[in-house]
Amino acid sequence: MGEIDDKARxxxxxxxxxYYILVSLxxxxxxxxxxxxxxxxSEKLVRIGxxxxxxxxxxxxxxxxxxRVGEQESEGxxxxxxxxxxxxxxxxxxxxxxxxxxxxxxxxAMEKLKTVNPEK
Amino acid sequence: MNEKxxxxxxxxxxxxxxxxxxxxxxxxxxxxxxxxSPGFVYRFEKGGPSDMVYRMDFQxxxxxDIKEYLGLFKDAGWEHVGRFGxxxxxxxxxxGGQVPEIHTDYESRIAKYQRVMYLLVIxxxxxxxxxxxxxxxHRDPHAFWYAVKAVQIIISILMGYAVARLFLKINENSPA
Numbered sequence: 341m342g343e344i345d346d347k348a349r350x351x352x353x354x355x356x357x358x359y360y361i362l363v364s365l366x367x368x369x370x371x372x373x374x375x376x377x378x379x380x381x382s383e384k385l386v387r388i389g390x391x392x393x394x395x396x397x398x399x400x401x402x403x404x405x406x407x408r409v410g411e412q413e414s415e416g417x418x419x420x421x422x423x424x425x426x427x428x429x430x431x432x433x434x435x436x437x438x439x440x441x442x443x444x445x446x447x448x449a450m451e452k453l454k455t456v457n458p459e460k
Numbered sequence: 461m462n463e464k465x466x467x468x469x470x471x472x473x474x475x476x477x478x479x480x481x482x483x484x485x486x487x488x489x490x491x492x493x494x495x496x497s498p499g500f501v502y503r504f505e506k507g508g509p510s511d512m513v514y515r516m517d518f519q520x521x522x523x524x525d526i527k528e529y530l531g532l533f534k535d536a537g538w539e540h541v542g543r544f545g546x547x548x549x550x551x552x553x554x555x556g557g558q559v560p561e562i563h564t565d566y567e568s569r570i571a572k573y574q575r576v577m578y579l580l581v582i583x584x585x586x587x588x589x590x591x592x593x594x595x596x597x598h599r600d601p602h603a604f605w606y607a608v609k610a611v612q613i614i615i616s617i618l619m620g621y622a623v624a625r626l627f628l629k630i631n632e633n634s635p636a
Binding site: 356357371388389390391395396417418419 | 515517519527528529531532533535536538560561562563564565567568571572
């Protein structure tokens with residue numbers, strides 16, 4: 341476990357888009373499915389354009405965080421389906437731990453700011 | 461049905477000014493001229509004036525990857541208008557509120573200009589290695605070789621300039 345974590349740590353921190361894409365791939369999805377899922381889980385606050393998505397998918401495959409797991413055909417369109425690799429899963433876990441710790445610090449920072457400057 | 465009118469415009473656009481080119485294509489669409497194929501000569505077809513958003517991407521793709529690439533754009537609501545070299549032209553209807561984008565973060569915007577820049581740097585290196593070898597091989601003052609060298613030097617200066625402009629473009633798109 342230690343070795344794969346060392347490898348995974350090199351990818352941190354992830355860009356926001358990469359994090360959303362990886363989290364979307366906890367269940368295998370095609371590109372279109374990723375775009376829809378990101379819009380859904382972020383309540384439409386985050387959108388990933390096709391140019392950004394294509395670049396990210398190519399990089400993530402190269403870095404072996406994701407892999408092609410098959411193809412899906414619907415309405416005459418064939419789409420490649422991607423899923424996480426073991427390394428990809430470790431990267432999400434480590435990055436999520438980092439983000440949760442950061443969010444905790446953020447929560448404390450907000451409280452502190454409110455007591456120092458109560459009007460705001 | 462009326463014969464469709466077609467307009468051809470010769471225009472050179474530079475890689476570091478792709479946003480200017482996009483604005484120009486959008487202006488043409490508002491005037492009813494819709495791009496049918498890009499190139500040194502742009503072809504337009506007359507239609508109703510409409511508010512379109514044009515975006516360009518730069519990708520050197522393997523043939524087997526083109527389908528997936530264009531499929532993602534189609535799924536996201538972008539029409540692929542044409543290709544000029546490694547530049548892919550897309551458009552979609554402007555829908556009032558948020559302007560749709562093909563690159564939604566600065567990292568991928570920068571990556572696009574980096575891809576253009578790397579390709580230029582490779583060409584630049586190839587041309588310069590030729591300049592240097594011909595310089596060594598042909599010491600006799602022959603007009604033809606002077607001409608060849610002059611062309612190579614002009615091209616490489618232009619490329620150096622392009623690389624510098626792209627470098628500035630990357631800086632411009634990076635967070636402060």
